[in-house]
Amino acid sequence: MKLTSLLNWFLPDKLKNNSLHPDYDQVYTLVSACFFAAIVLPLVYGTLYCLGYRIDALIYNGLMCFGVLLFIRKGFIKVPVTLMGMITYIIYYPYIANSGGIYSPMVGFLYVYLIGAYWGDPKTGAYATGLNILILYFLYQHTSAATTVAVITGGKQAAFIIHASGMFLLGALLWVVQRKQDQAREETKHLQNHRIEFLDIEIARRTEQLNQMRQSLATDFHDETGNLLSAITRQAGLLKLQLSSGDPALPMANSIIRNSNELYTSGRNFLWNLNHESDDPQVLFEYLASFGQSLYNQFDISFSTQTTKNSPSKIDPFASLSLVFIFKEAMHNVIKHSGASEVIFKMASFKEHIEFTLSDNGCWKQPGEQDGHYGLQNMKLRCSKHRLKFELHPGPSGTRVEVAVPVLLQPISVPV
Template sequence: GNPETLRHSWISGILPISAKETWVSTLGGGLHLWDGAEWFSFDAEDGLPDPRLTCVLDDGRGYVWFGSLAGIIRAERKQLLARAKDPTARVQWLRLDHTDGLPSRECIGGYQPAGWRARDGMLWFPTGSGIARVRPGFVSMNKVAPPVYLQSVRANGVLHTRADGPVTTEPGRARLEFRFVGLSYSAPEKITYRARLAGLDETWRELGTQRVAAFEAVPPGEYTFEVMAVSGDGLRSLDAARVSVLIEPHFWETAWFYLSVGALVLVIAAGTGWAAARMRMKRRIQDLKIRNAREGERSRIARDLHDDLGASLTEISILAALAAEDAEKSPLQPSLDQLSVKAKHVVGSLDEIVWAVNPREDTLRSLVDYIAAFAREFLDIARLPLRTEVTREVPELPMATTRRHGVFLAAREALNNIVKHSGATEVRLDISVADDLLEIRITDDGCGFEPDYAAGGNGLGNLKLRMQEAGGDCRIETFRQQGTTVFLTLPLPATAKPLS
């Protein structure tokens, strides 16, 4: 039992035996024992016929007697003490009621004493119809345990007469009803029953004198119904009556169905994953084919421009220069000189276009080398000294054509602004790669300008726009008569390998 029930129970009697043995009876909370250190409780789980006790008495013969609302109860002290230490120990409870001569089924209490042991050893118990006297030495117990038998089983209203089972039901939850009987030739009306449905119940159900046990909405599964009879003298059946029950599940409740559904889900998931992976692979292959075709076309265009158009323009430039020399001091000389210059400019522009469309140049190294070479050639024509500081270690990193060309156009725009507007006497170009960042710094010692004044022009706006389209940024530092520095920065992937 649970000793905590003593906190909320009406104490009907106290029987002190010694400092280590005090018995307390309660109305509704069963019997309690104080052993000097802790409390122990006895209730229906321990076989107590009725927890509504009105008094507790010691007969001096090793037994404890109790008045209750279900009659007079007796138990051996030695068995109770053993049960307190070992929950598996058996206690044999004797119950006396009106069939044994009591004037009433119920003993009454609520006052003290509610039971009395006289000097002659007689025990007196008040009842609703008079006083009952018990001579403890004359009370004998039946030593024969009552056998118990199953009479019938009903599953969903269908009668099964075979008590040995197994009982099988139709699929789905079932209502089970078991009827049984215990035999006793001394006092059959005192037989009580305890039953359980193993597989559903963890503990025994106390049924009292009821000879039927019903279970509602029992889920599918395998169960065993067990029932025991308890005589009025507290003896239990030596063997419980048993019958096995099989409640069939619906097909969607079976293990094979769950396994099949699980397998189907796995197959669908695997098939979906395989199909998705196959589609991704097809798209990648298609993208690679398109990319290879595009790069092949770009290579062909670059080759044709360089070999055909480039060679023709170079030839035109050379012929124009030779014609200008032959026509010295002739009215056609200025036009021929201008034609030669224009042809050289177109050749330079064509070289830039060939570099931009050639897929073999889609690398960071190519961008750095081309910007440095263009700056030297461009400023050499403008007769401006150039100092360069270009990193020797450039990551082996592919770059998209649009990013590469956008960064180059921004750098060319910055150099062109220096030649046209700065009036500088020297230009410095620094290119570095650090912390996954490409930084191009172009510095001149020219006149500088006010940033607010120049904000309305297209040049600075084009610089920032080109860098933003390439995924980078542009920053300008300048003051009047203090020169100008243009910073072009471009983030790079972190998986690059240096190539020196």
């Protein structure tokens, strides 16, 4: 397991894989400090034990660091960290005081603790600097002046001044470094947010441009292609009236009328996709529901709709057009193959997708080799092309067609 993944496991749920959270850097650094301390302190204990020195405080401190990691994972941070800091001073002070006081080599652990405190949080480090100097003063008072070490070092007062000054200077240096790092992180986040906002604005503007282009194309289609197809249909109809029933040109006239009507119907779907808010699931649902109601009224088939209350969301307009073709084909298949007397069209909204369902109470007709169900193959092909999830549930007492379409991320709105 990678180290980053292991440290991420100890983070609270709200911070896992969420580096943009304002508390992420601070808590992640604290977790890192406790994690490495929980490993290094027992190793130091084992090394000193092998050399003949038994310092149980190191084991206690390591266990406390591991315990704090578990508390952090549950979302409890300030209280466990504060308690660990207080207990650390309590368990280390007797070892330092009884091993030479202000002259003890274990005073070095106060410096290590100070670095760890600043690593976790600059404010905690500042408190630790003051407490360390206070602990040094207590050690100074506890240390006897009549020692050989005192003569070599210049006395316990000189040792206290050196340690206190070093502790203060180290604390000040760590404070400046941590503040600089915090400022750099804040500037980086600000720059990232600025870029994200800029991209959102550009996306919104381009989307508005595309919408205007869609409306322009829809108008051009209606004025040019739609009128031309209507003219072809009317002229073919007039030609048909002038032909006798046995005229060899009659089938051709009928074919022109049929193909023109089919092309016009298909063009209307395309026109709707261009001219309307086809990326709105609710608008799409209402359009298909209206088509279904008009279609099934002609065949005495009961048709009803159901929809869940959905939050504002958008879907891919190209996927929307595919859904129009898919469910119009499915609605016609009910009439041609199932013998159903009731049809229900549903739309359900979820967090990441919208699900459209068409179900009937008819009997599923298994496609034969001669007809092949090419419409079903086209449905699957359209879904595959636009990353839609297609499911077919056939049965003797009804058939259900389900298509799930992903929800698009919403860009910010741009004031006009």
